[in-house]
Amino acid sequence: MDQIVAEEKMEFSSDQKQIKQQLSWGTKGVNESFEKVASYGLAPNMIFYLMRGYHLESVNGTTILFMRSAISNAMAIFGAFLSDSYLGRFRVIALGSFSSLLGMILIWLTAMIPQFKPPPCDQFTSSCKSATPAQLAILFSSYGLMSIGAGCIRPFSIAFGADQLDKKDNPNNERVLQSFFNWYYASIGVSTVLALTIIVYIQDQLGWEVGFGVPAILMVFSTLMFLLGSSLYIKVKARKSLFTGFIQVLVVAFKSRILAFPPNHSDEFYH
Structure with a gap:
């Protein structure tokens, strides 16, 4: 009788854990999908917004957007260092979510508040006033915040989702992990299509x-x-950074550059 009760408790615990994992995947999937639709939806028409709203030439606007894209990709290195060495994936993704949110609100305010961008061009003289340094600072601040958010969210989303699977307790998690990757990339494709069609149409x-x-x-x-599912997530703690070990190797190699080889050494072995 006691054995039957113990088996029922184990089955209940396993089912409860599986439900918890599914809920955590669901909240993380919604977070990733909404972030993709929001960020990708701003990109296609942004050059027209810079040309019409800020009276920038197409060359200058393209350069600004190129720099924004380059900074977003470079910020992934900073996010990786921050995640692996200090904060962990959950906190870095939360930081990136807040940063992206502030950046999108700021770019939205530039469209809502007339003082945040230059006045419209004069229809009779076709003269256009350039943006002031303060107006450009607001615009570039929004881009910077969104770049920080992209560097803190996109590189870790799939890894953070994989962290939710504990292979030791459930041997079927390998199959579930493959399903997770399939649904992850499918959600990216759907989110991109929605961003490039519906958001652009709006x-x-x-x-x-x-x-x-x-x-x-x-x-x-x-x-x-993302924050509502915080209690359901498996949060992997930060470890020692790979950059620290790499720098230590360089320092030790530099200090050892003047050491002499031991006697009777083999040139083939040491060189």
Whole structure:
């Protein structure tokens, strides 16, 4: 009788853990999907916003967007160092979510508040005033915040989702892990299609105020869903950074550069 009760408890515990894992995958999947729709939806029409709203030439606007993309990719290195050495994936993703949210709200405010961008061009003289340093600072601050968010979210989302699977307790998790990767990349594809169609359509038909407001609202849901699932996540602690070990090797090699080889050494072995 006691054995039957123990087996039932083990089955209940296993089912409860599986439900917890599914809930954590669900909240993480919603977070990733909303973030993709929000961030990718801002990219296609941004060059037109810079040209029409800030009166920038296409060359200058393209350069700014190129630098933003380059910084976003470079920030992944900073995010990896921060995640592996100090904060862990959960805190870095949470930091990136808040940073992206603030950046999207700020770019939305540039469309909502007239003082945040230059006035419209004069229809009679076709003269356009350039953006002031303060207005450009607000614009570049929004880009910087979104770049930090991209560098702290995108490199770790799939790894953080894989952390939720504990192979030791459930031998079937290998199959579930493969399913997770399939659904992850499928959600990225669907999110990209929605961002490049629906969000772009909203911007074209309803204007920048609504077109920038929808991604900001989606990012609010993304951040809330991620934080609501905090108690369900498996949070892997930060470890010693690979950069620290690499620098230590360089320092030791530099200090040992003047050491003499031991006698009777083999040139083939040492060189």
